[in-house]
Amino acid sequence: MRDAFEKLAGKKVTVFGMSTDKPETQKKFKDKNKLPYDLISDSGGEIAKALGISVRGGMFTARRALLFKGGKLVWRGDRGATSTQGAELLKAIAAVEGE
Numbered sequence: 331m332r333d334a335f336e337k338l339a340g341k342k343v344t345v346f347g348m349s350t351d352k353p354e355t356q357k358k359f360k361d362k363n364k365l366p367y368d369l370i371s372d373s374g375g376e377i378a379k380a381l382g383i384s385v386r387g388g389m390f391t392a393r394r395a396l397l398f399k400g401g402k403l404v405w406r407g408d409r410g411a412t413s414t415q416g417a418e419l420l421k422a423i424a425a426v427e428g429e
Contacts, residue, residue, distance in 0.1 A: 331345050331347070331367065331395070331412075331415060331416050331419070332363065332364070332365055332366065332367075332416075333416055334415075334416025334417060334419065334420060335366045335367060335416075337416075337420060338416065338419065338420070338423075341420070341423050343397075343419075343423065344367075345366075345367040346367060346368055346369070346370050347360075347365065347367060347368070347369040347370070348369065348370040348371075348372050348377065348378070349369065349370075349371070349372065349389075349390065350371075350372055350373050350374075350375060350378075350385065350388050350389055350390065351369075351371060351373070352371060352373060353369075353371045356369040356371055357369075375388075378390060381396060381403075392408065392409075393411070393412070393415070394406065394407060394408055395407040395415050395418065395419050397419060397422050397423065397426065399426055404422075404426050405419075405422040405425075405426065407419065407422065
């Protein structure tokens with residue numbers, strides 16, 4: 331998402347990262363990786379559960395991207411490779427815009 335962030339921002343997409351890590355750990359990760367978006371701490375996994383994302387051993391079972399439009403989930407990318415996830419999300423946005 332970091333590498334696609336400018337294009338996503340141009341589409342008026344708000345990007346958040348989420349993990350079960352504590353905010354202090356997330357801040358170090360964000361700073362180290364120069365992430366231009368905020369991170370959400372879901373240490374108990376409640377948000378993940380509400381979104382249908384599995385949590386095992388205190389961690390999400392896979393990297394995912396979710397796209398919401400008008401408060402509704404309109405796309406879910408479950409394969410989530412960091413090298414391709416931004417491009418996949420941009421394709422999903424184009425498909426949603428084309429509807």
